[in-house]
Amino acid sequence: MLFNSWTFVFFFLFVYLAYLRLGHVGQNRLLFGAGLVFYGTWDWRFLGLLMATTLVDYWVGLGMAGSSSPKKRRLLLAIAITTNLGSLAFFKYCDFFLDSLVGLGRLFGIELPIVPLGFLLPVGISFYTFQELSYVIDVHRGAVAPCRSLRDYAVYVTFFPQLVAGPIERASHLLRQVVQPRVITWAGVRQGLWLIVCGYFLKVVVADNAARLADRSFDAPDGTGADALLGIYAFALQIYGDFAGYSNIARGTAALMGFDLMVNFRQPYFATSPSDFWRRWHISLSTWLRDYLYIPLGGNRRGPTRTQANLIVTMLLGGLWHGANWRFALWGLYHGILLALGRLVRPAAGARPAWWGAVLWPLRVVLMFHLTCYGWLLFRCNDLSQAVEFPQRIAGNFHWTDRASLDATMLLWLAIPVLLLDGASELAQRLGVAARFRVGQTMLRLVAGLLMLLAIYELGVRHGKQFIYFQF
């Protein structure tokens, strides 16, 4: 059930109307049922898998609470991790590793008699697996208490706004809200509607239109350098609009129901360094990787070399989390190397005057954007040879054609509203003016919201693509 479909609009309308009439327990029962229906419309066969991991993690949580033996708690944690990562590995990575094994064999002239299993990938498995893992690890660490109600825990796992593509929530944040009665306020409703309008705008206007340009560029074998560059820019816009759009709709629908989901994107293309980028892009994943992978690996506590290695390993695994493909691994590795290099060239605090930073800021933003874009080329390329060929085309065969000029104009018109939205947020945050101009902000939002609705109506792609991150 895509957010950008009438099926979802109808579904949410019915669920929301019922939600408004129910008490807390009734709301949670409704949310659990809605989560199952929402997930079941993708493929009802995987509901069993979702429920199985939910039950195991719930039982493990209770088991750890009832035991004071560290050994037993470790054993329970191992069971939960094995179950969650095992199902993820089986459904997502099994064929990938088998294919890689066959490829490796061929390199040495050995034809291995291995046939890929061809399992379907359960939608959202990477997201809900990480969310469940965070729960059992936090319970094991004593950071959160186990949830005693199976219904509440199941709502935490199957909460439909963020079930299939995040944000990856933590028990300390979302489960607490599930357990507590929610309060719906007009401010929350306004915020929710704003996020939903922004989300749909980013998805059906920006991402789906940019996707047409990106697809055409990446699928054209004879394009010029200008086509290649525009294709990469278009994909940068597409993936941001797609994923941030989804996150906004998820946060908005949750806000209408009185929930507060974590912010997943914070103007990522205004980042000035690799570490700044990951503080702004897919925040729920980057913080998950930090808390459950990077820090347990040693973080930055074991010297500079080990820190760099930890960064690279964490990002490599983060890349593989996105998909069972070497180009995702390469993308992760690339970002890991960027983060490691970023630490090396980080200037010491107070080394330069403040005005120097202001002068350098736009240059650093542009540089970081282009470094990110090369990462997107690795992420999107049809095969890895494109990652080499595109830069060659840009350097050696760059000229504007009529089509490239038209595409550039269109891309510009798609990018301008994103720049305005993110630029305004960035500026407001930097100058701290958001709180001081609340009335003006409301009026601006009203006007911007109406314009975005008009754009969704006029320019939105009907029967658009499914969200990119659903495949992860």
Add this chain to the structure above:
Amino acid sequence: MTDPASLSAVASTAVLPSAGDRAVRSTLFWLILCATAIAVATAHWLQHRYTFVSSPVDPATGRVLPRMMPHGSYGAFLPRSDAASNPPGRQPIVLLGNSVYQTCGIVERMQGLAEADGGQLAFVNRAQTGAGMHDYFAHMVKAVDLRPRLLVVAFIDLAFTPDYMRWSLPRFRTDADQMLFDSDVVLDVPWSFLHREFTLSTGLDSLVSSLFPYKRLDVLMRYEVDLGLYWPIVNTLHVDPVIVRVLFPLPVLNLTQDWVDRRDAPRSAQGRAQPWPELHELVTEFATVCQQNDVPVLFLHQEAASEMEPDVLPALRAACAPFAKVRVVDLRSAFVRTQFIDQVHPHEAARDAYAARHYKAILQALEELPAGAPGARSGK
């Protein structure tokens, strides 16, 4: 990390929602219900107000004027439903067709020929621009209620192929969607058709179209805006339309699809199109419903350029063979490129001859196909 407070304990100590929260929820509930009801009512009122002029008529001559709109927009044209749909004492001939029948005045010309022949036939025009096989199906189910002497399906090959998808014509166009959900239609549509063709998504999409016909309104209202604003700007300021589209995209239909996709749609790819995999089942279901209602059918392949292949006629003829009251006629050989605006639409000067050919084919089919028992309507 948060403090390890028990989440269950949090629940027991949490402040229960206040009366204020209940008031917000109650207000929201009624607000959403009222807004939905108002939206549905307004949409239907607007539809009622706008949709009777699916094709403008020249008041001086009484002729239907063509409205050439690009394909790819939902419900670009509504099927014309003639007021005198079943005049007493005449034999109704229901015509299901595409833009040629709907906008080129062919049906009106055929009616003129019928009047000259003694006025025994009344042509009922149910043509819809860009109609595909699934649209014909919905219109047919609606049309059998008129107990026509003959049901004519004027088509081009593309109408029976998924290639229409490439032209951004969705498989279920708005009007067919909505008609399928009319109570008199949905009861007559074979279960196998609904089961095969509808998914949860397309079904709900159609249901929304029925409740809130925004798709139909969308195109009609855009078209009004287009006429009112877009062309005056282009014509008076002599600005390149492409630039106006960028600066002022509101009145342009499906801007981005026009811009990005259609420009590059390779015409040669039409040759690779194949008929719907379920063509046989579709035609069988179509003919069966007609047979149950004792309505003879004429599938009339319109004049069309050769590049409008693939040739679906062999498959169509095979599917129609078991039905005694179904005929298939091919008029493609009458296509002369200089007489046509494009691959299917005749020039004004060629329309009389076009109508005469179709009229003749219909008369021949009437001779060959015996009429059903008057008033017979069975097989509900």
